[in-house]
Amino acid sequence: MADTPATVISIASIKAACRSCTLKELCLPLGLDEADINALDRLIRRRQTLKKGQTLYRLGDSLRALYAIRQGSMKTTGLMEDGRVQVTGFHLPGELLGIDAINTDQHPCSAEALETTEICEIPYHALEDLALKVPGLQHQLLRIMSREIARDQQMLMTLGRMAAEERVASCLLSFSQRHARLGRDGAHFKLSMSRQDLGDYLGLALETVSRLLSRLQEEGLIEVSGRHITIRNVHALKSLGGGGEMDRSASG
Amino acid sequence: MADTPATVISIASIKAACRSCTLKELCLPLGLDEADINALDRLIRRRQTLKKGQTLYRLGDSLRALYAIRQGSMKTTGLMEDGRVQVTGFHLPGELLGIDAINTDQHPCSAEALETTEICEIPYHALEDLALKVPGLQHQLLRIMSREIARDQQMLMTLGRMAAEERVASCLLSFSQRHARLGRDGAHFKLSMSRQDLGDYLGLALETVSRLLSRLQEEGLIEVSGRHITIRNVHALKSLGGGGEMDRSASG
DNA sequence: CGAATAGTTGAGCCTGGTCAACAAGAGTGG
DNA sequence: CCACTCTTGTTGACCAGGCTCAACTATTCG
Numbered sequence: 001m002a003d004t005p006a007t008v009i010s011i012a013s014i015k016a017a018c019r020s021c022t023l024k025e026l027c028l029p030l031g032l033d034e035a036d037i038n039a040l041d042r043l044i045r046r047r048q049t050l051k052k053g054q055t056l057y058r059l060g061d062s063l064r065a066l067y068a069i070r071q072g073s074m075k076t077t078g079l080m081e082d083g084r085v086q087v088t089g090f091h092l093p094g095e096l097l098g099i100d101a102i103n104t105d106q107h108p109c110s111a112e113a114l115e116t117t118e119i120c121e122i123p124y125h126a127l128e129d130l131a132l133k134v135p136g137l138q139h140q141l142l143r144i145m146s147r148e149i150a151r152d153q154q155m156l157m158t159l160g161r162m163a164a165e166e167r168v169a170s171c172l173l174s175f176s177q178r179h180a181r182l183g184r185d186g187a188h189f190k191l192s193m194s195r196q197d198l199g200d201y202l203g204l205a206l207e208t209v210s211r212l213l214s215r216l217q218e219e220g221l222i223e224v225s226g227r228h229i230t231i232r233n234v235h236a237l238k239s240l241g242g243g244g245e246m247d248r249s250a251s252g
Numbered sequence: 253m254a255d256t257p258a259t260v261i262s263i264a265s266i267k268a269a270c271r272s273c274t275l276k277e278l279c280l281p282l283g284l285d286e287a288d289i290n291a292l293d294r295l296i297r298r299r300q301t302l303k304k305g306q307t308l309y310r311l312g313d314s315l316r317a318l319y320a321i322r323q324g325s326m327k328t329t330g331l332m333e334d335g336r337v338q339v340t341g342f343h344l345p346g347e348l349l350g351i352d353a354i355n356t357d358q359h360p361c362s363a364e365a366l367e368t369t370e371i372c373e374i375p376y377h378a379l380e381d382l383a384l385k386v387p388g389l390q391h392q393l394l395r396i397m398s399r400e401i402a403r404d405q406q407m408l409m410t411l412g413r414m415a416a417e418e419r420v421a422s423c424l425l426s427f428s429q430r431h432a433r434l435g436r437d438g439a440h441f442k443l444s445m446s447r448q449d450l451g452d453y454l455g456l457a458l459e460t461v462s463r464l465l466s467r468l469q470e471e472g473l474i475e476v477s478g479r480h481i482t483i484r485n486v487h488a489l490k491s492l493g494g495g496g497e498m499d500r501s502a503s504g
Numbered sequence: 505c506g507a508a509t510a511g512t513t514g515a516g517c518c519t520g521g522t523c524a525a526c527a528a529g530a531g532t533g534g
Numbered sequence: 535c536c537a538c539t540c541t542t543g544t545t546g547a548c549c550a551g552g553c554t555c556a557a558c559t560a561t562t563c564g
Contacts, residue, residue, distance in 0.1 A: 078405060078406070078408070078409050080409065080413065080494055081494065084409075084413045085413070086405075086408055086409035086412045086413050088405040088408055088409075099397075099398055099401060100398055100401040100402045100405060101398070102394050102395055102397075102398035103395050103396075103398040103399040103401075103402055104402075108402045108405065108406075109405065128387075128390065128391065128394065131390065132384060132387055132390060135380075135384055138380065138383065138384060138390060139380065141394070142354050142380065142393070142394075142397065143354055143355050144355075145351075145354075145394065145397040145398065145401065146351055146352055146353070146354035146355040146397065147355040148401050149351060149352040149355075149397065149400050149401055149404060150352045150355055150356075150360045152401060152404035152405060152407075152408065153330060153338075153340040153352060153360065153361065153404060154330070154360075155404075155408055156330070156338055156340055156404065156407055156408065156411060157330050157332065157336075157338035157340075159408060159411035159412050159455060160338045160411050160452070160453075160454070160455030161332065161336045161337070161338050161452075161455065163519080163520095164519075164520065194541095194542065194543085195542075195543060195544095196542085196543095200412070200413075201412075202412070203411060203412030203413065204520075204521090205520070205521055205522075206542090206543080207520090207521080207522085207523095207543090207544080207545085208519095208520055208521075209543095210543060210544055210545080211520090211544080211545075213543095213544095214544075214545085226528085226529075226542090226543075227542095227543095242332055242333065415551080415552095416551075416552065446509095446510065446511085447510075447511060447512095448510085456552075456553090457552070457553055457554075458510090458511085459511090459512080459513085459552090459553075459554085459555095460551090460552055460553075461511095462510095462511060462512055462513080463512080463513075463552090465511095465512095466512075466513085478510090478511075478560085478561075479510095505564100506563105506564095507562100507563090507564085508561100508562085508563080508564095509560100509561080509562070509563090510559100510560080510561065510562085511558105511559080511560070511561085512557105512558080512559070512560090513556100513557090513558080513559095514555105514556085514557085514558100515554100515555090515556090516553105516554090516555090517552105517553085517554080517555100518550105518551105518552095518553080518554095519550105519551095519552090519553090520549105520550095520551090520552100521548100521549080521550080521551090522547100522548085522549075522550095523546105523547090523548085523549100524545100524546085524547090524548105525544100525545090525546085526543105526544080526545080526546100527542100527543080527544070527545095528541100528542080528543070528544090529540100529541080529542070529543090530539100530540085530541075530542090531538105531539085531540080531541090532537100532538085532539085532540100533536105533537095533538090533539105534535105534536090534537085534538100
């Protein structure tokens with residue numbers, strides 16, 4: 001079985017290559033031509049698989065690479081001295097992690113897999129160098145960072161000005177839209193995070209999240225069965241949650 | 253008086269030039285050498301002065317330029333359909349506005365002057381082009397955007413997990429630190445925004461902000477006289493507000 | 505100087521947090 | 535495959551932080 005290593009490597013690298021990745025229109029390669037994607041490909045270190053609960057990096061780690069999610073999901077969390085947690089984001093395939101570390105070369109948050117998750121590792125300094133040579137890549141990188149800023153600011157509004165029920169509705173809509181963009185059913189999905197995680201994301205107690213999911217179900221807007229969510233009335237949900245996280249994203 | 257236009261223009265452009273700007277170590281020019289700063293200078297459109305209440309751009313405006321604050325202060329605000337407001341940031345000299353618009357080429361928030369404010373306008377597409385040629389500029393741009401993401405995520409923690417008194421303390425510390433970085437007295441400063449603005453930033457009612465400023469004064473941590481704030485006990489304030497907005501900033 | 509805006513303080517209420525008990529899944533080993 | 539345990543989720547009772555409404559005071563601005 002050790003007689004065809006070249007073939008094995010080649011198959012592996014094709015599988016992981018950006019140019020054959022179904023996510024390339026959602027990820028860094030967006031807008032790049034074949035040659036540029038190949039250049040990007042050369043720089044990407046091959047896949048890494050994390051199991052549920054494993055961390056990709058921790059608060060304070062120095063920045064070595066950015067990470068793109070191929071499959072699965074992650075959460076990023078910030079921490080206060082007294083142990084209070086804020087989930088700063090849930091991340092789905094095609095999304096880029098670690099960009100908040102560029103400023104200080106240290107990660108200001110930790111990233112943990114919510115389920116078995118596959119990751120592409122993109123050495124950061126090489127990426128920056130390549131971005132100088134590939135205008136489309138620089139642009140896409142700036143766009144992704146700008147999108148993250150706009151998303152976070154939308155989240156500031158969610159936390160600062162929305163009532164608890166609105167926050168939960170907004171969050172569900174966001175998941176729904178992001179699932180749909182991945183080509184999945186936006187009306188039915190499974191949450192990969194706990195009620196606690198949702199509460200730490202939405203600035204609510206886990207009991208409140210649970211109660212509000214129940215209430216939204218009673219109101220006929222959704223159906224809940226543990227972590228399985230079915231959207232029953234998108235319109236009513238939107239009138240509560242303000243259209244979800246606005247995500248005038250990379251494809252706009 | 254119209255007989256020396258050349259001289260007048262020249263003086264004006266020297267005054268506005270990045271290379272002679274006291275803020276260059278806090279702004280885009282950080283880390284650039286003389287030649288690169290000059291290239292950046294050529295691209296910057298000259299100063300514009302906004303009076304209190306004037307807007308630099310509004311939600312939905314298309315992105316033409318980024319803006320650096322030379323003097324004064326601004327707030328950026330997001331809006332919900334029903335009129336609820338979230339202040340997404342207060343901005344002091346040396347800070348860059350508009351980077352959240354890169355993603356969609358449209359500003360997702362409005363920017364309004366809190367007092368008489370001077371602005372440098374940096375045409376965005378020209379800046380992106382220049383960043384391809386000047387590695388230090390690309391890096392600084394990425395850093396500034398990364399810093400904004402880290403700041404916003406810190407703010408998510410403030411809104412999601414801090415009690416009202418902690419939020420106010422954290423906000424005051426942040427102002428204090430940013431004033432100090434501008435070479436001003438970090439222990440005594442004048443707020444340029446109303447209690448309403450602070451509330452819209454911190455996710456609180458304006459009455460709550462007012463009450464908590466009074467309470468912090470009673471507790472001996474600060475002195476308040478209208479918009480004049482004196483920090484009396486930084487340590488106690490930090491133990492409340494968690495060290496202010498972490499701002500391991502551009503100079504790190 | 506008067507009007508309008510901004511800030512302070514009080515009273516009462518309500519949303520969402522805390523504490524607690526229980527139920528339902530998920531993972532493990534016999 | 536089932537029993538046991540541990541984790542996760544649900545629901546209730548009660549409490550309190552912060553919001554709303556309101557009256558009053560202090561500034562700012564014309």
